[in-house]
Amino acid sequence: MSAAVRLEDVRVPLGEDFPEIRASVRRICANFPGAYWRDLEAREAYPTEFVKALTEAGYLAALIPEEYGGAGLPLRAAAVILEEIHASGCNAGACHAQMYIMGTLLRHGSAEQKARYLPQIARGELRLQAFGVTEPTTGTDTTKLKTRAVREGDHYVIHGQKVWTSRALHSDLMLLLARTTPLDQVKKKTEGLSVFLLDIRACRGKGLEIRPLKAMVNHNSTEVFFDGARVPAENLIGEEGRGFRYILDGINAERILVSSEAIGDARWFTKTAVAYAKQRIVFDRPIGQNQGIQFPIARAHAETEAADLLLRKAAALFEAGLPCGDDTNMAKMLAADASWHAGEACMQTHGGFGYAREYDVERKWRETRLLQIAPISTNLVLAYIGEHILGMPRSY
Numbered sequence: 532m533s534a535a536v537r538l539e540d541v542r543v544p545l546g547e548d549f550p551e552i553r554a555s556v557r558r559i560c561a562n563f564p565g566a567y568w569r570d571l572e573a574r575e576a577y578p579t580e581f582v583k584a585l586t587e588a589g590y591l592a593a594l595i596p597e598e599y600g601g602a603g604l605p606l607r608a609a610a611v612i613l614e615e616i617h618a619s620g621c622n623a624g625a626c627h628a629q630m631y632i633m634g635t636l637l638r639h640g641s642a643e644q645k646a647r648y649l650p651q652i653a654r655g656e657l658r659l660q661a662f663g664v665t666e667p668t669t670g671t672d673t674t675k676l677k678t679r680a681v682r683e684g685d686h687y688v689i690h691g692q693k694v695w696t697s698r699a700l701h702s703d704l705m706l707l708l709a710r711t712t713p714l715d716q717v718k719k720k721t722e723g724l725s726v727f728l729l730d731i732r733a734c735r736g737k738g739l740e741i742r743p744l745k746a747m748v749n750h751n752s753t754e755v756f757f758d759g760a761r762v763p764a765e766n767l768i769g770e771e772g773r774g775f776r777y778i779l780d781g782i783n784a785e786r787i788l789v790s791s792e793a794i795g796d797a798r799w800f801t802k803t804a805v806a807y808a809k810q811r812i813v814f815d816r817p818i819g820q821n822q823g824i825q826f827p828i829a830r831a832h833a834e835t836e837a838a839d840l841l842l843r844k845a846a847a848l849f850e851a852g853l854p855c856g857d858d859t860n861m862a863k864m865l866a867a868d869a870s871w872h873a874g875e876a877c878m879q880t881h882g883g884f885g886y887a888r889e890y891d892v893e894r895k896w897r898e899t900r901l902l903q904i905a906p907i908s909t910n911l912v913l914a915y916i917g918e919h920i921l922g923m924p925r926s927y
């Protein structure tokens with residue numbers, strides 16, 4: 532669709548849209564039960580088999596255009612894939628980044644870069660799973676990031692450090708944001724940052740070191756150290772100095788996709804809590820008969836439905852080429868809150884058994900907590916709503 536679409540003509544699908552995709556994803560996920568994820572976590576291992584199954588089914592290439600060998604599906608279809616993965620009790624964190632990172636290459640990469648990388652990614656021969664933005668000393672204040680890329684002949688030489696670079700040890704390529712013009716030499720702080728497609732295989736041991744980062748969830752996160760890693764100039768995406776804009780361009784898609792995971796988590800928690808509340812008998816009656824148990828589950832369900840509706844609206848606006856930042860940010864916060872409240876209700880409903888690993892409640896509870904912090908923290912979404920939507924003074 533083109534940007535000429537009028538707001539009043541945008542249609543939001545209700546109910547189980549993309550039913551074939553949903554059914555197929557559920558079938559795949561049925562092969563990866565809770566025991567699979569518990570075993571991985573115990574070994575801090577990567578879900579190689581799960582990612583392989585999704586790749587072979589073509590789901591990780593959902594957003595790659597057909598001309599490059601992908602499925603060329605709309606963003607909403609990708610959102611449905613991620614929602615179903617999470618509603619099935621699985622976790623897409625190991626591979627979801629490929630869906631949204633690839634958008635930067637698609638929108639801003641050269642014809643040559645797209646022809647070189649996208650077909651290989653679509654075939655599952657090349658993994659583009661790592662996204663190097665966050666740094667230890669600057670955090671959410673992205674434009675202050677310190678990693679430098681300095682042009683030397685036909686290469687850029689990289690020095691600096693990234694943190695929380697998930698999947699870097701399970702990816703062939705990394706989309707890297709680095710400063711090419713020092714902050715004190717640019718007119719606006721958003722200028723002078725550039726995006727590179729860094730070949731991890733070529734750089735490791737040559738100025739690139741990746742160390743696993745132990746974390747509360749099995750997200751295969753890492754710390755990445757650059758000490759003279761060399762990236763060919765031809766791997767610069769778009770124009771030098773415009774990288775921050777390119778990353779921002781992809782942020783709505785990323786937030787819509789990650790919020791879909793929150794909706795999936797919320798549905799898993801609600802379904803699991805309801806089942807347990809109906810069958811657990813204490814004081815000679817099912818615990819779900821007590822309103823103290825029933826109401827938090829009911830409230831979380833209502834919150835999930837509301838967040839899902841706003842999220843569908845954001846995806847429809849995105850697809851129509853209309854501004855979608857406001858709805859995307861609000862949907863991200865509401866979906867993360869709904870999944871957290873559903874997780875809390877599920878945990879409380881299970882009493883002590885919520886802590887037992889074999890129920891998977893505590894794993895999903897830890898996993899969904901992340902959405903309050905990453906990819907954007909709740910406070911920063913509230914700041915966006917306060918400043919950009921409501922016009923109140925900027926806090927930072």
Ligand SMILES: Cc1cc2nc3c(=O)[nH]c(=O)nc-3n(C[C@H](O)[C@H](O)[C@H](O)COP(=O)(O)OP(=O)(O)OC[C@H]3O[C@@H](n4cnc5c(N)ncnc54)[C@H](O)[C@@H]3O)c2cc1C
Nearest residue numbers: 662663664665670671695696697750905906908910911927
């Ligand atoms: C498991 C995991 C995986 C991740 N994967 C990736 C990845 O693959 N690639 C990547 O680049 N990053 C990744 N991240 C990083 C993630 O995006 C950041 O952690 C997140 O953006 C928050 O940044 P920060 O941790 O530096 O928090 P900080 O910026 O230090 O903020 C700390 C707290 O202060 C609050 N705060 C800061 N400024 C303000 C303000 N002005 N007003 C109100 N509150 C404020 C924040 O909301 C937050 O709660 C990951 C993080 C985790 C935990």
